[in-house]
Amino acid sequence: MLCALTAVAALLPTGGSAQAAAPSLAFGACPDSVPRPPAPDRVECGRLTVPLDWKHPSGPRLEIAVSRVPASGSPAERRGVLLVNPGGPGGSGLPYAVTKRAKLPASVRRSYDVIGFDPRGVGRSAPVDCGAMGGLFDSPGTDPVPVGPRAERSYLGSLRHLADDCAAGAGTRVLPYLSTEQTAYDMDAIRAALGEPRTSFLGVSYGSYLGAAYAARFPHRVGRMVLDSVVGPWDWYHFDVLQSRAMLRARDTFFAWAGAHAERFGLGGDAAAVRRSYLRVRQGLAARPVHGFGPAEFDRAVYRALGRTERWAGLADGLGAYLAGGSPDALRPASAFDSPESRNYEAANRIVKCADGPGPTPRQIVADIRRIRRLDPQPVLTGLEASACAYWHHRPVRRTPLGSPDAPPVLLVASAHDPVTPIEGARRLRQVLPGSRLVTLDDDYSHGVFASRGNACVDGAVAAYLVDGTVPAADVRCSGPGLPVTAAAAPSR
Template identity: 70%
Template sequence: MPHAPRRTALLCALLTSVVPLSTATAAEPRDGAPAPSLRFGACPASVPAPPPPERVECGTVSVPLDHSRPDGTRIRIAVSRVRASGTPAERRGVLLVNPGGPGGSGLPYAVTKRAKLPDAVRRAYDVIGFDPRGTGHSAPADCGAMGGLFDAPGTGAAPLDPVPRDRPGERAYLDSQRRLAADCAAGTGDALPHLSTSETARDMDAVRAALGERRISYLGVSYGTYLGAAYAARFPRRVDRLVLDSVVGPQDWHDFDVRQAFALLRQREVLFDWLARHASRFGLGGTAGEVGAAYRRVRDGLAARPVAGFGAAAFDRAVYRALGRTERWTALGDGLRAYLDEGSVDRLRPAAPFDGAESRTYEAANRVVKCADGPGPAPGRVLADIRRLRGADPQPVLTGLEAAACAYWHVRPAERTRLGSPAAPPALLVASAHDPVTTLAGARALGRVLPGSRLVTLHDDYSHGVFASRGNRCVDTTVGAYLVGGTVPARDVHCEGPGLPEPSPRT
């Protein structure tokens, strides 16, 4: 069978720990059963070292692949820890952190995110990172060729342009999603239905038990908010503090993807206007319309003649990545200008190649988790939504429509992931007013299924990721007081944002 090597590799990942183990920690019984063991030791090379005297340590927790069959196949969840820096009297417990995705590796996040947290939070909490199942060092998902997702245009394996414009293009688009689903089924095998958010929430509780903690606090960003709400739904009385930053709304994944695609179109218009207001810096035109025309010349040129494998699909991925972070707008503007002047795409390429091994694992886990979380869309709905997007703009960015592959998924979940619980303590939600990746409307919608929660909004801000990310004192003080002292604001909090940035200096 052509996919047998991938099945063998996955089975090894399922059954073998990839993180060195040493020194055992205390454990606590969970629901009357022995707590899983967790031994900490050295970390993989992908985990950076924090500044001395602090140190990061890593280990694994063994969990069932299918939590409803505890005696069946088991996998290992990779965990990292940086201990609280304060006195024993200051320590509050553990703070699990997740960077988003689905598909983001959380193992290094215990170090990188912790470095940005307020000092009082670092003193109070052991910060715990973990790779959710299907990602990083935790039974990584394998989708093989992924329907030609990363193939350069012109190879015959993928349509030349990822935005279908006619019936043949639509058929080619759906065929690529069908092939992607088939590749994921062949590569991931029996694990396919079990790499879900609900199963990951149960893994989180196994980590809690292995750490010997009665309750956990949690900070999730982007998809991490969805995971946190799923944990609160299943284990409401095991939640201490719950911070959900840049919130995924409680829709099904395809609906979320489509809402995001429309928000990205609105953000792109803001970008065009910003580039026009800095015409002397970028030279792309003095009006949003002129900048838009320059943008289309770049994209049309790359669709017709890719440069070193960088075509329309790679361009759209670069734009998708840039639109959610205003600090990336200068590089995108410079990249557009460089292509028009020199035919170069060097400035348009991201620092980490999209076709690297880590990115392939991310993209695989992203589809596998989304499609395991609930019923997927029908192919007709996928096409109808793409037509709606093209009706709004002839050149939408479809990169984020990851759940389109769920139309052809080989395992059909019967129910959507449950989110939130009246029994959980009040949560603190954080949102940027103009974030196009996870919209403010989504944060408000999730807030309605988390009773007693409060929303902290950073106004006049256009980026994804807010707490301990944007450097906003109002946000960081409010969230820090909640995490350390349990202070729940009496009402929603409104913070003044920075507005759009000035362009970075030329390099």
């Protein structure tokens, strides 16, 4: 059931943002889940009541949890508010105001109140629960790569069960309104409640999609907008398929890298040998899962590791440890996949994606999996989250609008070889954001760039834009770090 729905609160204007009638946001203490910044900085939290459906503001309502870390500079330095979103869909933004702000350049911290918020359906903003999600949280899970007609039918059946579980858990009347477009209206309500004329925004990964949706609905309310690790203007299912192909490219790069460091990892002396070692691990776990760790859990671990090159050594060490002793413990994530936070994330992820536009057909899903398997018989399909939309209990007739020619210039940031949000997304999104510029980190293979990769070129260009409004005259190319440098050879096994 959707939590925190209420019929109380002042009505907000129909079809747009809250203006003079918007309730103010009263800030106070934050929940324990929000980290405290070092003194003298402080974080404060509040709640804002918004309509479930912005087209019918007199109907049911929900509460949005908001956090704020005030700007540390003088009043003359202040540039307004910088809303931030960590991605997903399903990522909690309430603590992100603290954790991301700590990594921002000092000039940005001095200039902006950093505002975090849990999007509707997430965290402390009416969190959704999809229950068992068609067996997604089973341990060990079913092999997520179906081979043959029988396995394909079973795969589609699990997607149908997932959709049924979300309809039962969240409620069919709520599902259409946990969309990116509705969240964009929530963002503008936060702006209005804070008394700000413009919204500056930093969105990472899914946050780039959310920012583009805000620009589509409120182009004249956009201040300075940075969209990092950009999701392109495709439907979610199309994006997921593109990502699965990018994951294959990243994994091939990982194989070659690990082979070039054979003395360190012992997985083989070239990409082909490392691939064989990788397949032995996966096949072994598929034949005999260890303490609930099977092929589904393995693929999730690989998916997570491929997204950041600093995790590659851990993945290679984990493969070696399994081959040496049969234990997958080094591959296990630190946090439990079936924790309440993870369950909420996975539920919100599917619900938002399926509310944002039409889903695929079952026939299309099977055809695409077969195409991917022709590229590589053992792909990583963990990111095919929008496949469940084939059986969703409501069918959006249009995609979420993204971008606007009336928005001011936006700064897009991308890693040249990001496997999670391939750079093609940034190139495509800029076409619906005229005047935007693209900052590319070349020779980089990770997800998340600004105030994340420690690159002075990227961080300097983005800080100049946010603080001074400096839009680069042309696209910016920054030199990246290349592939990871490994430590000394591991102890002999």
